[in-house]
Amino acid sequence: MNLPAQAHAFTKVFETLSREYLQGKEEVLRLSVIALLVGGHILVEDLPGLGKTTVALALAGVTGLSFGRVQCTSDLLPSDITGLSIFNREEGHFSFQPGPIFNNIVLLDEINRAMPRTQSAMLEAMEERRVTIEGVTHPLPDPFMVFATQNPSDQSGTFLLPESQLDRFLICTGIGYPAEQLEREIIAGGGIRERIGSMVPLVTSAEILAARKDVQAVYLSDKVLSYIHNLVLATRSHELILTGLSTRAAINLAQAAKASAFLAGRDYVAPDDAKGIAVAVCAHRLVMRSDMTTTDRGGVLRTIIAGIALPLA
Amino acid sequence: MVAIRSLAAILTYLIGLCGMIPLFPWLTTFPRIALVAGLLSGTWQDRRGNWPLKPWIQNIAIVPVFLYYTLQFSRANPIEPVISVLAIMLAVRLSGEKSVRHSLQIYALSMFCLASSSLFDLSPVFLIYLGLLLFMVAVALVLLTFQNQDQAMTVSKPDLKRILFSGLLMPIMVVPLLLLFFPIMPRTQLPLWHFLSPPSTRMTGYSDTVEPGSQSSIAESRTLAFRAEMSRQAQTQPYWRGTVFNRTDGIKWTRSAQVPAENIEITAQTVSQVIYPEPSAVHTLIALDRPTSLSLYSVKRSPDGVYEMIGAAGSRLIYTANSLSSGTVAQRNSLNRLFYLQLPEQLPARVKNLASEIVRAGKDDRAKVQFLESYFRNGGYRYSTVDLATGNRALEQFLFEKKMGHCEFFASTFALLLRAAGVPCRLVGGYLGGEYSQLGGYYLVTDDKAHVWVEVYIEGSGWERIDPSGFASNAGDVWKASGSRSFMHRISLVFDSLNHLWNRSVITYDFEQQMKIARHVGSRLEGVNPTKLLSSFVPYLAGSLLLAGILFTAARSSLFRSREQRILHRFLQTIEHGFDIPAGVGGVGLFEIASTANNSHVSDFVDIYSGAIYHDRRLTDAEYLRLQQILRILKGVKSKIP
Numbered sequence: 001m002n003l004p005a006q007a008h009a010f011t012k013v014f015e016t017l018s019r020e021y022l023q024g025k026e027e028v029l030r031l032s033v034i035a036l037l038v039g040g041h042i043l044v045e046d047l048p049g050l051g052k053t054t055v056a057l058a059l060a061g062v063t064g065l066s067f068g069r070v071q072c073t074s075d076l077l078p079s080d081i082t083g084l085s086i087f088n089r090e091e092g093h094f095s096f097q098p099g100p101i102f103n104n105i106v107l108l109d110e111i112n113r114a115m116p117r118t119q120s121a122m123l124e125a126m127e128e129r130r131v132t133i134e135g136v137t138h139p140l141p142d143p144f145m146v147f148a149t150q151n152p153s154d155q156s157g158t159f160l161l162p163e164s165q166l167d168r169f170l171i172c173t174g175i176g177y178p179a180e181q182l183e184r185e186i187i188a189g190g191g192i193r194e195r196i197g198s199m200v201p202l203v204t205s206a207e208i209l210a211a212r213k214d215v216q217a218v219y220l221s222d223k224v225l226s227y228i229h230n231l232v233l234a235t236r237s238h239e240l241i242l243t244g245l246s247t248r249a250a251i252n253l254a255q256a257a258k259a260s261a262f263l264a265g266r267d268y269v270a271p272d273d274a275k276g277i278a279v280a281v282c283a284h285r286l287v288m289r290s291d292m293t294t295t296d297r298g299g300v301l302r303t304i305i306a307g308i309a310l311p312l313a
Numbered sequence: 314m315v316a317i318r319s320l321a322a323i324l325t326y327l328i329g330l331c332g333m334i335p336l337f338p339w340l341t342t343f344p345r346i347a348l349v350a351g352l353l354s355g356t357w358q359d360r361r362g363n364w365p366l367k368p369w370i371q372n373i374a375i376v377p378v379f380l381y382y383t384l385q386f387s388r389a390n391p392i393e394p395v396i397s398v399l400a401i402m403l404a405v406r407l408s409g410e411k412s413v414r415h416s417l418q419i420y421a422l423s424m425f426c427l428a429s430s431s432l433f434d435l436s437p438v439f440l441i442y443l444g445l446l447l448f449m450v451a452v453a454l455v456l457l458t459f460q461n462q463d464q465a466m467t468v469s470k471p472d473l474k475r476i477l478f479s480g481l482l483m484p485i486m487v488v489p490l491l492l493l494f495f496p497i498m499p500r501t502q503l504p505l506w507h508f509l510s511p512p513s514t515r516m517t518g519y520s521d522t523v524e525p526g527s528q529s530s531i532a533e534s535r536t537l538a539f540r541a542e543m544s545r546q547a548q549t550q551p552y553w554r555g556t557v558f559n560r561t562d563g564i565k566w567t568r569s570a571q572v573p574a575e576n577i578e579i580t581a582q583t584v585s586q587v588i589y590p591e592p593s594a595v596h597t598l599i600a601l602d603r604p605t606s607l608s609l610y611s612v613k614r615s616p617d618g619v620y621e622m623i624g625a626a627g628s629r630l631i632y633t634a635n636s637l638s639s640g641t642v643a644q645r646n647s648l649n650r651l652f653y654l655q656l657p658e659q660l661p662a663r664v665k666n667l668a669s670e671i672v673r674a675g676k677d678d679r680a681k682v683q684f685l686e687s688y689f690r691n692g693g694y695r696y697s698t699v700d701l702a703t704g705n706r707a708l709e710q711f712l713f714e715k716k717m718g719h720c721e722f723f724a725s726t727f728a729l730l731l732r733a734a735g736v737p738c739r740l741v742g743g744y745l746g747g748e749y750s751q752l753g754g755y756y757l758v759t760d761d762k763a764h765v766w767v768e769v770y771i772e773g774s775g776w777e778r779i780d781p782s783g784f785a786s787n788a789g790d791v792w793k794a795s796g797s798r799s800f801m802h803r804i805s806l807v808f809d810s811l812n813h814l815w816n817r818s819v820i821t822y823d824f825e826q827q828m829k830i831a832r833h834v835g836s837r838l839e840g841v842n843p844t845k846l847l848s849s850f851v852p853y854l855a856g857s858l859l860l861a862g863i864l865f866t867a868a869r870s871s872l873f874r875s876r877e878q879r880i881l882h883r884f885l886q887t888i889e890h891g892f893d894i895p896a897g898v899g900g901v902g903l904f905e906i907a908s909t910a911n912n913s914h915v916s917d918f919v920d921i922y923s924g925a926i927y928h929d930r931r932l933t934d935a936e937y938l939r940l941q942q943i944l945r946i947l948k949g950v951k952s953k954i955p
Contacts, residue, residue: 221929264904268927272902310902312885313878313926 006214007265010037013062013202014263021058021192021199023185024178025051030263031171031280032059032147036208037215037259040170040252041126041146043111043284048151050175056107056147057196063208064201065143068103070122072114074157078121082131083138096133101125104141104205108148112158122146123165143208163243163287170252171277172284211262218258219268223311227271228253231278234304235286240295243287253281271310278305314467317459322359324453325416326352329407331446332423335430335439336396344400351404355411364410371405396429413461420450437815444484452480523558523740523765524565525721526707535759536591538744539599540813542755543586546601546638552766552778553758554602554636555743557617561732563657564705566725566740568619573649575616577642578775579605583635589755589816592629596622599743599758600634602778603642607634617739618642629816643775653737653770660733661709668733678736678771682779685730689784692716694723696785720782724765727781737770741778753810877925877932880940884918887947918943 014033018026028044032055035042044052053069060067070081083099100106101122108114108122125131126146130139148169150161166172178186203211228250236244245253257274264273283298333348340348358364378401382394403422406415427442455476459466468476541553558566583605590599598620600607607614609632611623622630660668667688675681697717702710708729711722724740731738745764747756766780782788874882888894892910894901907919921940925932932940 219928221927223929224927266923268924270902270904270923270927272904275902275905306900309900312903313875313881 006211007262009203009207010211010263011265016202017058017062021062021196022051022055024182025055025175028055028173028175029059030260031173031277032056033263034256034259034277035170036063036143036145037211037262038170038252038255039143039145039212040255041148041168043148043150043166043169043172044175045150045152045172046175050177052149052175053107053109054192054196055175056105057193058199059147060105061196061199062202063105063205064203065104065205065208066141067105067107068100069107069109070100071109072111072118074113074115076114076118078118079133081118081122082125082133085134096136096138098138101131102138102140104143104145106144106146108146110151111148112150112160114159116159119159119161119165123168126168143205143212163285166284167246167248169284170256171280173280215255215259215262218261218266220254220258221268224257224269224271224274225254227308227311228257228274230308231274231282231305234308235282235301238300238304240289240292240300241286242289245282245285249282249285253278256281271312275305275310314469315473317456317466317468318464320468320473321416321453321456321460322411324449324456325411325419326356326407328423328446328449328453329403329419331442331449332403332426333400335434335442336400336426339396339430339433340400341393341397344397344404347401347404348407351406351408355407355409358408358410366409368409368412368415371409375402375405392429392432396426396432399425399429413457416453416457420453424450437812437819447484447487448480451483452476455480521556522565522567523721523725523742525711525718525725526564526701526703526705535761537809538593538758538760538762539588539590540753540755540757541586541588541599541601541747542753543584543601544754545749546584548638550746551638551756552602552640552741552764552780553599553744553747553762554604554618554741555597555599556741557615557619557768558740558742558765559617559653560655561657561725561729563660563729564708566728570615572615572617572619573652574646575618576645577603577605577618577637578645579637580643581637581639584638585633585635587631587633589629589631589813598622598632598634601636601638602640602741602743603638603776604634604636608632631817640778641775644770648737648770650737650770653739654732654735656729656732660729661706663709663713664730664733667712668730671730671734675734678769679774681734681736682731682769682771685727685734686779686781686784689723689727689781690786694718694785695787696720696723696782720765720780723781723785724767727779728767731767731769739768741766741768745780748806750806750810750813752807753813755813757806757809875931876937877922880932880937880944881922883944884922884940884947887944888915891947912947914943914946918947 010033014026014029017029022029032042036059044055046052057067059065070076079099081099081101083097083102085094085096087093088095111119111122114122125140129142129144130137132138146169151158177183231253232245232250234244235241238244253274254269256277257269260273260277261267261269279298279301283301286297286301288295288297288300329352333352337345337348354366358366379398382398385394399422403419403426406419406422409415411419423446427439427446431439456468459468539553556568557572558568559572560567560569584601586601588599598607598609598612600620603618604620605618607620609620609622609630612632613621613623615621620634671681671684671688674684693716695717696719698719700715701707701718701722702715704710708722708726711718712726728738728740742763742765744758744762745766746762747758749756764780764782766778766782768776769779771777888906888910892912892915894906894909903919903923907916910916918940921936921943922932925936
């Protein structure tokens with residue numbers, strides 16, 4: 001398989017976005033592309049105004065995928081997302097009006113503001129990739145990717161996602177403030193929402209689907225497999241962690257590592273890939289001991305990773 | 314954190330001590346003083362951290378010493394000047410500032426000193442010193458290498474542990490080689506230099522003549538005489554036969570070598586024993602009374618059961634002997650009575666009177682002996698080693714006036730009286746008693762156990778052993794077997810067992826003996842049912858094979874590294890040195906290294922290497938060559954970086 005050529009398109013997607021539109025957001029962009037390549041969902045936890053929505057919009061723009069947006073509030077109902085059947089007086093029957101979830105890329109803004117009923121409906125749709133309304137099952141489009149955001153500082157009137165549902169997100173990450181010089185440039189240049197509208201798609205959805213197959217075919221050697229397994233085992237026996245990583249987490253880590261290797265233009269996974277993506281894929285899935293819930297899970301995971309030797313030979 | 318400098322200094326002094334302590338007893342006074350002074354002044358200056366004595370001063374100071382000892386050197390005195398110079402050089406180096414070069418000299422000199430101590434003494438302690446020295450030198454060399462790089466370097470506890478471990482590895486790795494060389498290398502059974510002047514300590518206790526009255530008291534030394542490996546005997550105090558005295562001049566007893574033929578009858582089971590005598594100047598070979606045979610190449614056997622070594626004495630020996638331990642030995646041929654009735658022409662009147670009394674009392678020889686025995690028992694004689702009768706009339710004095718003396722008095726007078734009464738008899742010199750070491754399975758006999766007793770010939774029975782010392786009124790106190798042994802005593806017996814083991818298996822190691830044992834085992838095995846034996850060995854065999862397999866695979870990974878592992882190791886080293894990236898194995902990924910190094914060659918290497926490794930395949934030859942090329946380029950780059 002001539003992997004570099006196929007990977008090149010996505011490398012270009014990533015590079016175009018990070019150079020021309022979203023400077024200083026390389027990491028979240030890379031993770032988004034990885035999530036897209038694996039077919040997973042991404043949760044971005046950060047303060048408002050750091051460009052979470054812009055990232056999602058830009059991703060949709062550059063891939064030419066349809067984009068839907070849900071601004072979550074406490075009175076948001078599941079049908080507001082999934083859509084509902086409306087009686088058509090002229091035709092004399094109910095017709096299904098698809099909600100915003102019937103898009104390729106769905107931005108769920110401030111997901112923790114939605115009430116648990118709505119949250120679980122959304123998360124179910126994310127997992128099943130279909131929606132059943134009034135007995136009729138409607139498949140979601142493919143590729144389908146949820147780009148959820150969450151504001152960690154605003155706690156009043158929010159419903160934190162339970163751990164079991166956090167597990168549905170392939171990747172959870174933050175954005176962070178841009179570097180000083182970069183921020184000055186951004187301030188000087190103003191917003192980029194207008195420019196995003198005029199973006200030219202660089203890949204088609206068919207290419208994305210093909211690339212997903214290629215990612216699946218990336219070679220995962222026994223050595224890297226053992227490395228991932230050791231990492232998972234280490235989280236299960238760590239003293240600060242109540243519940244370690246699940247098997248699903250391990251599968252997701254391997255998939256994300258493959259996508260990361262694919263993005264780097266390789267047809268095999270290096271331990272670096274797994275190491276580089278492990279915190280984004282795994283940290284949010286760790287259940288800390290009750291007295292340790294405030295501990296930085298990313299930090300704990302990084303210490304665990306530092307204690308595991310990379311297989312170099 | 315420990316400062317390497319001070320660690321190395323302490324080790325250097327310890328190494329110096331390891332070299333000088335074994336040699337110390339054999340040095341003359343001046344080198345001894347020099348060693349102590351050198352050590353003290355060295356440590357004192359080290360504590361102050363100030364070195365007023367400059368190396369060049371020391372080097373000059375050593376020249377006259379060297380010249381002096383060179384003049385002392387002669388063919389008659391070749392060793393002492395050499396070891397003196399060695400010791401003084403060690404002392405000088407210890408007293409001076411310890412640069413890396415001087416430390417290495419101290420290690421070498423200590424090694425020489427220890428080696429030269431083996432010219433004088435072959436003791437198991439040598440092995441301990443050697444092991445210690447090897448271990449400490451190995452560790453010190455590592456530390457010195459660090460110190461050479463950076464004087465102020467410190468080392469963490471775990472690192473120190475690793476250094477100590479690798480230091481320990483060296484002496485341990487020698488052990489298999491040692492086992493290999495031990496049976497085939499030539500060896501000496503006695504210290505190379507010291508045997509020319511054998512130790513004078515082993516002159517007491519046992520002598521060629523019995524001459525009571527030559528000293529007013531005798532000193533007892535508890536130096537080791539011999540060890541006899543054998544089962545524990547029923548008799549609490551076994552008699553060890555050495556020599557036989559058959560001539561007397563009334564004052565002393567001597568041995569005439571022209572002993573009449575004596576064809577003894579072996580009626581009972583003989584007791585076999587292996588004797589390990591301590592080296593001495595005495596030619597007589599000891600064995601349990603009475604030996605019927607003795608295995609040694611050059612041995613002269615006398616008819617009266619005395620064995621003597623032919624050739625130079627003084628080396629360490631082993632021999633086996635078989636003995637009849639009953640105390641009575643029948644003789645087949647007729648006795649040369651005249652020979653065993655020899656008396657001086659003049660005997661004191663009182664002795665003559667007593668002898669005629671014996672003759673009157675007993676009609677045959679046995680009755681005469683019994684009469685004399687009761688005479689001694691009822692005479693109030695006491696055993697003593699002090700306040701003895703002396704002079705030419707010593708025996709007479711003992712018999713009739715002082716009535717106290719040691720075994721020589723008792724035996725000499727008893728035999729003299731018997732001969733005067735017409736009963737053939739002789740004196741036997743040897744040892745009585747000994748400690749039995751359960752651990753080693755041997756009797757330990759010291760010089761203070763030297764003893765003399767009497768053998769009387771009774772017609773119809775044979776030679777009977779009679780110990781006149783036992784007739785002393787206080788014999789029970791003197792000769793009683795020591796019942797309860799003190800703790801220290803037992804400890805010393807254990808140590809003696811270890812010493813014996815060393816002498817037996819190392820110093821007097823005998824290839825032929827070992828082969829004999831091997832053959833014996835072989836012949837024993839022939840009689841064994843092989844299938845039964847095999848089935849009983851299968852679990853052991855399987856177990857040891859499994860263990861060996863596990864050890865081998867474990868060792869393989871570290872000892873036999875693959876081509877990939879080797880080139881990776883070189884790559885990581887190059888990266889660490891050339892790019893200053895801490896690339897400890899497993900800590901950093903290869904692509905991380907490549908992105909940090911930001912060097913196209915590094916990236917190339919990582920791409921090629923990872924392409925093979927993470928595809929679970931080995932490097933092809935072309936790839937390997939390419940990687941080697943890249944490594945060479947990287948090394949070149951590195952040298953250009955200042």
